[in-house]
Amino acid sequence: MTRTNLHIGLFGFGVVGQGLHAVLERTPGLRARIGRIAVKNRQKHRSLPAGLFTFDKNDLLADPDLTVIVELIDDADEAYLIVKEALWRGKAVVTANKKMLAEHLPELIEIQRQTGTPLLYEAAACASLPVIRNLEEYYDTDLLESVEGIINGSTNYILTAMSRDGQPYAAALARAQELGFAESNPALDVEGFDARNKLVLLLAHAFGAVVAPTDLLAVGITGISERATAYAREQGLIIKLVAEARRLPGGGLAAAVLPTLVRPGHELAGVHDEFNGLVMQSGFADRQFFLGRGAGAFPTASAVLSDLSALTYGYRYAYKKIHQHAHLALAPDAAEVDVLVTFGTEAAPDKADFSAVHEELRSATRGNYLTGTIGLGQLARAAWLRAPGVGVVRLAAPLRAAVAVPELVA
Ligand SMILES: NC(=O)c1ccc[n+]([C@@H]2O[C@H](COP(=O)([O-])OP(=O)(O)OC[C@H]3O[C@@H](n4cnc5c(N)ncnc54)[C@H](OP(=O)(O)O)[C@@H]3O)[C@@H](O)[C@H]2O)c1
Structure with a gap:
């Protein structure tokens, strides 16, 4: 599947979420834009227009315009539900949530296999270091x-x-x-x-x-x-x-x-x-x-950005080594x-x-x-x-x- 224009539903606007927003502003060549942002705390002051934010995850998950979900929240249990739902709905997902991934990796690999929808997570291991895709x-x-x-x-x-x-x-x-x-x-x-x-x-x-x-x-x-x-x-x-x-x-x-x-x-x-x-x-x-x-807003966002770019040329992990015989x-x-x-x-x-x-x-x-x-x-x-x-x-x-x-x- 080739995606050239990425229309992003972003979960989380903390250290990494804000870092991603700033990094995308400086990367016009990627043709990716954040359509909606889901956050949790209604009292927090936000640096972007209020209309961009929602507190209801379904505003992102059920929106057919949002083809990519970027999950950057600090709640692994909720992240698991969001990522699973997004994949089943055919939305490509990029996440930095290593806790959620480590706890549910076999199921998430199986959902990718069944749906053919990619889940990328370079930022989840060593933030800015491109280790996952290199190892893979x-x-x-x-x-x-x-x-x-x-x-x-x-x-x-x-x-x-x-x-x-x-x-x-x-x-x-x-x-x-x-x-x-x-x-x-x-x-x-x-x-x-x-x-x-x-x-x-x-x-x-x-x-x-x-x-x-x-x-x-x-x-x-x-x-x-x-x-x-x-x-x-x-x-x-x-x-x-x-x-x-x-x-x-x-x-x-x-x-x-x-x-x-x-x-x-x-x-x-x-x-x-x-x-x-x-x-x-x-x-x-x-x-x-x-x-x-290995941490921080921009270095972590740079790995998310690289995953977004990889989605534009249809990249997904093949998990080749898991499927090998021995x-x-x-x-x-x-x-x-x-x-x-x-x-x-x-x-x-x-x-x-x-x-x-x-x-x-x-x-x-x-x-x-x-x-x-x-x-x-x-x-x-x-x-x-x-x-x-x-x-x-x-x-x-x-x-x-x-x-x-x-x-x-x-
Ligand atoms: N910080 C790093 O250097 C780094 C490096 C690699 C990976 N990561 C991973 O990146 C992810 C985000 O980390 P962070 O440092 O950016 O966290 P953070 O600064 O604490 O921000 C967390 C964000 O998640 C939002 N959130 C929490 N629960 C939510 C929910 N149920 N629905 C919607 N939004 C929710 C919060 O909303 P409010 O704004 O409303 O509070 C906040 O915007 C984590 O999985 C972390 O492990 C972080």
Whole structure:
């Protein structure tokens, strides 16, 4: 289906919605215009004429003139209803709502298949970085070995402000919210859930693995202790919140979101503030690195704009890798991870859960920690992981297969 004139029904006029309006004003070549905007709060002052706004979603969904729905609201449950209804009505949809997508991806893929109506969401993973379409179109499943990145702008902004500028956690979070980087519910960012939702999207387009967010281990930044920060400083390493998905040599995939110690020379060590970075590792091309703004009005709107442009030439995701025969599945019990666990007096990690404990320190003045190797599935199941005072940081090594695969001799 080719669409040259886009007549848009826009849901949401917050940070990204207003960003999109401004960006479209500066992009006349696209021949796209916003016909109506649905918002929620009747008391808010709007910068555009009142006649453009409505509080009734059906004014957009039932309007045959509006051929494209752009969904930019901060309510994932309502967004799901809007997007589903729009697709069933044959309206192409562009959304930035990773929570909604991650929670309903199998159903949304099926509706696209049945209706033939496209749903695009480049802005939902890494905002301005063009990762979804690249993973979908450019990288072949057989060649891609891993994707690893900083994919949540707010937590990266907070970690940078704390380590580089010495800001306290609460002040850094408040500033990230002021600047429009943070989710309306900040727990989504700081508990690692937003990064996990994006990892769901990356897994689908990188490896053809459709998983539920709850299938993935996600540890956020709230448990990073002073002991862990001191450990990182002593070792000359930097703590970043890193999402990783890696193909295991024996088949299967390991994927998780974990605070991670990053070496200074690593690509991700140079990703600061609200920027995102994603390293793709592939068999023949070797390492490739995407770096760009991972949050904010214009960077996020730029990805929405690119999706709108893609609609004009009939683009839709083919989800090729999902339909391929030997698609990959998560295998957390076949993967291992090296971690630093810091803990206080209330709870301690169970050493029996580890395949190896490398180092252990208990100090009344400097706090307690151990470093060791543990199965990814075992770590996800460990009750002590969520106990008070326990913090987990991945050591500077990738996820790997639990059982060593013998090296081939040439
Ligand atoms: N901000 C970023 O940097 C960024 C980056 C990537 C992706 N995203 C995603 O983009 C989406 C929007 O984020 P945002 O930062 O622009 O949020 P925001 O600034 O909080 O704005 C949310 C907008 O949604 C509207 N809204 C909420 N519930 C609604 C409903 N039921 N019907 C109609 N409108 C409703 C609000 O209406 P009122 O104006 O009436 O309150 C508001 O205009 C989210 O899914 C977010 O995850 C954001």
